[in-house]
Each structure stands twice: as C-alpha cells, then as structure tokens.
Amino acid sequence: MNSFKAALALGYALTVSTAFAGELVINSDQSDPAPKKAMETLLEGFKAANPDVTVKWNNFDHEGYKSAIRNFLTADAPDVVSWYSGNRMAPFVKAGLFEDVTDLWTENKLDDQLKSAVKSMEIDGKKWGIPYSYYQWGIYYRKDIFEKEGITPPKNWAELIAACEKIKAAGMTPFAIGTKALWPTGGWFDYLDLRVNGYEFHMDLTAGKVPYTDPKVKAVFEKWAELVKPGYFLENHAAIDWQDAIPQFVQGKAPMYLMGNFAVAAMVDGGLKADQIGFLQFPEITAGIPMAEDAPTESFHIPSGAKNKEDARKFLAYLATPEAQTKMNEVLGQLPVNNQSAKSNDPFLKAGFEMLANAYALAQFYDRDAPAEMAKVGMEGFQQFMVKPDNVDTILERLEKARGRIYK
Amino acid sequence: MSSTVPATSSYWKRNQQRLAPWLFLAPGMIMFSIYVIIPIFESIWISFYDWDGLGAKTWIGMANYVELLDDEAFYTSLKNNILWLVLYLLAVPAGLAVALFLNQTVAGIRLYKSLFFFPFVISQVVVGLIFTWFYAPDFGLLSALIKAVSGENIAILADERYVTLGIIAAGLWPQIAYCMILYLTGLNNINPEQVEAARMDGAKGWSLLWNIVLPQLGPATFIAIVVTVIGALRSFDLVSIMTDGGPYGSSRVLSFYMYEQALSEYGYRMGYGAAIAVVLFMIMMVFITLFIVRMLMQERNA
Numbered sequence: 001m002n003s004f005k006a007a008l009a010l011g012y013a014l015t016v017s018t019a020f021a022g023e024l025v026i027n028s029d030q031s032d033p034a035p036k037k038a039m040e041t042l043l044e045g046f047k048a049a050n051p052d053v054t055v056k057w058n059n060f061d062h063e064g065y066k067s068a069i070r071n072f073l074t075a076d077a078p079d080v081v082s083w084y085s086g087n088r089m090a091p092f093v094k095a096g097l098f099e100d101v102t103d104l105w106t107e108n109k110l111d112d113q114l115k116s117a118v119k120s121m122e123i124d125g126k127k128w129g130i131p132y133s134y135y136q137w138g139i140y141y142r143k144d145i146f147e148k149e150g151i152t153p154p155k156n157w158a159e160l161i162a163a164c165e166k167i168k169a170a171g172m173t174p175f176a177i178g179t180k181a182l183w184p185t186g187g188w189f190d191y192l193d194l195r196v197n198g199y200e201f202h203m204d205l206t207a208g209k210v211p212y213t214d215p216k217v218k219a220v221f222e223k224w225a226e227l228v229k230p231g232y233f234l235e236n237h238a239a240i241d242w243q244d245a246i247p248q249f250v251q252g253k254a255p256m257y258l259m260g261n262f263a264v265a266a267m268v269d270g271g272l273k274a275d276q277i278g279f280l281q282f283p284e285i286t287a288g289i290p291m292a293e294d295a296p297t298e299s300f301h302i303p304s305g306a307k308n309k310e311d312a313r314k315f316l317a318y319l320a321t322p323e324a325q326t327k328m329n330e331v332l333g334q335l336p337v338n339n340q341s342a343k344s345n346d347p348f349l350k351a352g353f354e355m356l357a358n359a360y361a362l363a364q365f366y367d368r369d370a371p372a373e374m375a376k377v378g379m380e381g382f383q384q385f386m387v388k389p390d391n392v393d394t395i396l397e398r399l400e401k402a403r404g405r406i407y408k
Numbered sequence: 409m410s411s412t413v414p415a416t417s418s419y420w421k422r423n424q425q426r427l428a429p430w431l432f433l434a435p436g437m438i439m440f441s442i443y444v445i446i447p448i449f450e451s452i453w454i455s456f457y458d459w460d461g462l463g464a465k466t467w468i469g470m471a472n473y474v475e476l477l478d479d480e481a482f483y484t485s486l487k488n489n490i491l492w493l494v495l496y497l498l499a500v501p502a503g504l505a506v507a508l509f510l511n512q513t514v515a516g517i518r519l520y521k522s523l524f525f526f527p528f529v530i531s532q533v534v535v536g537l538i539f540t541w542f543y544a545p546d547f548g549l550l551s552a553l554i555k556a557v558s559g560e561n562i563a564i565l566a567d568e569r570y571v572t573l574g575i576i577a578a579g580l581w582p583q584i585a586y587c588m589i590l591y592l593t594g595l596n597n598i599n600p601e602q603v604e605a606a607r608m609d610g611a612k613g614w615s616l617l618w619n620i621v622l623p624q625l626g627p628a629t630f631i632a633i634v635v636t637v638i639g640a641l642r643s644f645d646l647v648s649i650m651t652d653g654g655p656y657g658s659s660r661v662l663s664f665y666m667y668e669q670a671l672s673e674y675g676y677r678m679g680y681g682a683a684i685a686v687v688l689f690m691i692m693m694v695f696i697t698l699f700i701v702r703m704l705m706q707e708r709n710a
Binding site for chain 2: 240
C-alpha cells in the first residue's frame, strides 16, 4: 500500500546518498514555494560564510518526507535533516538516531538567544536540534465585517459567545474550519484547554499524566459544546480541508478562523486586502490563568549516523545566528526564534511577535506535544465531538483507553 | 529394455527431462517466494511483536490479537469490509446487464462500448477525486441535486451513515465496466446454434437468458466474481483518496486500518498492523480456498 512512498525512499537511498569529504548533505521537506525560497536564502548565506563546504540539498515532498525520514535515518543518514520539535522528535531521539547537540547550545550561548524554544528542543536534559522559525496561532477575523456588525474583538469567553450570537443572527457562521485532515481540531482543543485549565495541565495531559476522563477535561468539552451546539462552526467541516474553508472566510460567510499565521497568505491569495483581516489572541476563559499560546517550532537536526558531523555543526551554528534567522524568516513570513533577530514589518508577524514574547509558555500543537498515536486517536475524537457533541462521554472513554495503552 | 544412455554421458544429459521444467520454473518460483510467500510468514511473525519499525522488537505473543478484539476501530473496519463485499458484488449483475444491452449491432456500437469501458481505464485515484467533487457539499453536482429535491444539504463524505456507501458507489463505477468487458467477451463465444434451437422450442426473454445464455457465461461469471471479491477486499485507494478513513474513522476498511496503524504519519505500530493484515489474509483465505476447490473440481470433471 505504501509501496509508492517506500519505492521513492528506496530510489532516493540508491541514488542520492554517497557523500564526498567536505560535502554536506541536507535532507528537508521545504517543497512549498515560500519555504523552498527561504531554504535557498539560508544555503546561499551559509555558502558565503563557509566557501570550503559544498552543500548537497535534497528537497522532499512534504507528506512523503514523513515516511522517507524513517528510511534514510536508519539506512543511509544525511548530515542534516529538518524535523519538528517536541514529542514528534522523541521516537528518533529514543531510538538513538539524532545527535545530541547540547555542546552547540552552550558554545554559542543559545539558551539565552533561543530561549522560547528551549523546552521544546529538550529531551532528557539534552538538546537535539536547532530551532529556526515558528509562527503564532490565533483567531483571524474580518475587520470590515466586525465593523459593519458593530462587534469589538472579544477579550473573554462571554464576549466571544456574544460576538458569535451576533454573527449568527446576521446570517453568517461565526467560525470557518475544515477538519478532514483532523489537525485543525487540535488547535481548538489546545486553546480551549490552555485557557480553561492552563499550560501545566495541558502539558500533563499531552504527556499522558492525566486521564481524559478527568472532570477538568470534561470542562474543556463543555466550553467547546457552547460553540458546537448552536452551530457556530461551518456545518460540513468534516468533508473539507482547511484550505476549502478559506473561501467561506473570504466571501464573508464565516468571518472568524482559528488558524496558524500561514493562513494569512491563503486569505490574501483569495482576494482579501491585508487591512480586511484582523488578528486577535484567543480570548480568556478562566480568569487569572496565565495566557499560553500554540507556536509550532521548526528545526534542523543532525542524525547520529551522519558522515560529516563537523560541517553539520557549522551549519546548525550558522542557522542559529540572528542574521540567518532574520533573512530566512523574512522569506518564510514567520517569526525567527532567535530573540536578537531584526523585527519584521508585517502587521500579523508584529502582532504575533508581541503576543508570543509576552506569552506565559508555548505549546507546540496537540499533534506534536502528544505522541503521534495519541494525537491520531485524540483528534479523531475531537472531530467526532464537533459533529456529535452529545457523544462526549463515549469519546472521552475511548481516548482514556488509548491513553492507557499508549503511555505504558 | 536396457538403458540406451551411454555411461559416459553427463549428469545433465541423464536428468535433462527431469530438471528442465524446474529450471524454467525457478525464476518465477524465486520471485514468488521472495515477494509473496516469505512476506506472508514474516507478517504473521511480526504480528506477535510490539515494534515501531525503528527500535528493538518485543515479543508480546497474542497481545496484538487480544487488543484487536477490544478495538472499536477494528470492528468498524470489519463491518465496512463486509458491506464492501456484499455491495461490490452488485457490479456482477450490473455488468451483465450493460453487456447484454451493448451486445447488439447498431451503428457506432464500438464507440458506445468504449465509452462504457472508459471508467475502468482511468486510475482509481482519479475516480476518487471525481466522486469527491461530485459529492462535495455546496458545489458538488450530487449535493446540489439533493438540495434541489429535498431542500437539505447532505455532505455524503462527512456523514458516518452514508460515507461508506458513497465510496462503494464510486468503486462500482469502474468495477461495473470491468465486469461488462468480461461478459462481452463471454457473449462473443455463445454458441449460436443452441440459441437457435432454444428459439425453435419457444424459449425467449428471461427463460432464454436464464436457461441458455447464462450457463454458457459460467466461466465469465466466475472470473467476474473473483475479481470483484478481490477488488472489494483491497478497497484501499478510494478510501484513502476520498476520506482518509474519516469522518472520525467511520469509513475505514481493514486494508486502510492496517496501513494507518503500520505505516501512516500517526502510526508505526508494525506488530498491530501486521495482526490486522493477518486477519485480512484469513478472510481472503476463505475465498481463495473456495476458488481453488472449484477450479480443482472443474479440472477433475474435464
């Protein structure tokens, strides 16, 4: 069934691998136009700084990469790979496939400069890669529609519900969402849990320390139901992907969208002007709980089987510098992790930077904080809840059963 | 009779007759064992382990199977597989009907035949995409039609009640074409004299079809059922393209669930995936045995 991808990976392993001395082999999945260009910018900068190193870059398709990486890490490791931080890298770290790069962090004093990502790069007290970019999540809304309907951006839960009522009464659906690929539901769960129970509880939950049948988890779903039951989400969300919901946002049929900052590009492509789009932090639910945010971090790692670790370290050190991160993220349209990088002029990035700089803590996203298997079962449950909110107890029992099995 | 082979002849000369068939069979047999036979036993072996494909394997005996028995998703997949098997077989009578309809001499019949055969030529992935758009809420042709008739907007692929039926309908489209072709070739080989004789005895319509034509189509029916059953059991592509098993896993079939557990982004439970594969293999074995028994019986009668 997966033979196509496997064949690709095998084909890759047979053709691409053999490295020469002084050659740095980088595998990554920057197949979309913006990330590809950002990577090219980064490589140019690195080559200029290290003229003696020849770089060989193998760019993979984003989806195929997720299975290809398992093959090439074990069979014929490149020198540098792109991957995700948090629990997503845990299987590779535990299997001894990633190199410990704590030395790079101490040498270059990165604990200070990459402060916001320290937690997500650490496993067993060691650091396993260098983060270079992240982006904020939050509610993107139609400024023009809000003005027309006389809605002020909500700051707390009651205001959010009131805004939803107003929007619904005006014949629109408050929230755009497409859950076919499941992960957009994870954003909702993250934010509701972070706001209802706080960062520590959310981390304990995703680390498997708290049962899903806990009343505190139930409370999250009660809040969620306040949005699901009155029909505040697009009706057929389970049939569409997140991009398919963008037209509804652009046409003004659903004026709010909880998404990552990458959605702005799609909204602008859809015909919206930047001043029609507003960004707001997910409103407060339980008063007094410090505001933590979702900010998925992207990173590079050195496989333990790399042949040219010396140059790989040079590359990661370069990647960590504020200059490299500034340039790269300008192209990417995301935020540099290094806090000494130059600030962007993009209004959404500015808003995101301010929000994240003042954030109490950063979560990675449900499918990176929780192990992959749990994430799958969990997000399927979230999707089911968004279609059948009355089944909440059955769903939570199923998640609890999965938790009991997965976190042995 | 004393041996005519001279004592000086080589081992090869003496045993040529006996060895030659094995030599000719060897490449095929080696390929078949490497790619089919050995993997079957490997899968069964792996199904007794807990293994993520990277780290060390841990022997857990029957634990994967015990877990399967208590796995809601497994039963959903099994139920959908049975639904697939039953409904997919509609392709056989439907294919026969189309074949009978097309088995006439009219101007341009070749063109009509190729048009009916067309869906079998395009890839399953394309069929899946076409039907996804056909079903798409708000702009799909079918949902627009349903909305015009009933006033309701049904998203077939997002509704756990209809999703599997929707995918099967998409699968039937090419499968009917396939069965049609099998029957068309069968109809070419019908003995015209028998039909003539039956006509003289006064048979027409249904009784002619049932008593004279259908028995002669026996081999075609057999092949049509075999390919349809196999097609139903490996119904992976359409599920993957159209819904990815969703909404919340309600359109999974065993082959898709196996892929999800063993090889997808959120899976890598090789042992558990292998256990599902073994169950699927057992189900297939039932049909394979039936087919083989039937073929052996035919050979004996022949």
